[in-house]
Amino acid sequence: MFSACQVFFFVPTHIASRNTGHEFLGRSAGAGSLSVWTHFLKSFEYLPDYTQTGYADQAAKVGVGLEAWELFPYMERYNTTVVIPSGKSVGAYGGWFAGGGHGVLASLYGLGSDQPLTMQVVTADGRFVTASPEVNEDLYYAIRGGGASEFFFHTTKYTFYCMNT
Secondary structure (H helix, E strand, C coil): CCHHHHHHHHCCCEEEECCCCCCCCCCCCCCCEEEEEEECCEEEEEEEEEECCCCEEEEEEEECCEEEEHHHHHHCCCCCCCCCCCCCCCCCCCCHHHHCCCCHHHHHHHHHCCEEEEEEECCCCEEEECCCCCCCCHHHHHHCCCCCCCEEEEEEEEECCEECC
């Protein structure tokens, strides 16, 4: 049995990844392509005492399908802030993140692409791996700065910095 990622190597096709589809040039649609829609990967886990090399504070593990508006109740519940897009219906961890993650909080907390502590990723060969500065660091930095279509991978969850509000 092959995963969708492994089929890509045998069947020449374009893969279009999208979350909410806020892409006015149509690249997230990809006529005739294999479409991977991450919109329903919605989860939020607050981590009040998260520890990783060089960081010991609160964090949040978020699913890539969350839209900006869906994060407000979590931020209110846990009295914390995560960097999100300015447009409330924009997917917070899809193309917005891959394009740098510009928003109104960037001047205070940094760009969205500066926020992840770890990422859970499905690689092009179908493996599910964690990427961080300590493990799979090449993948971690490629995702943070590679742009939306530089590599084929799918991130399923991110662990992000949380700031006190």
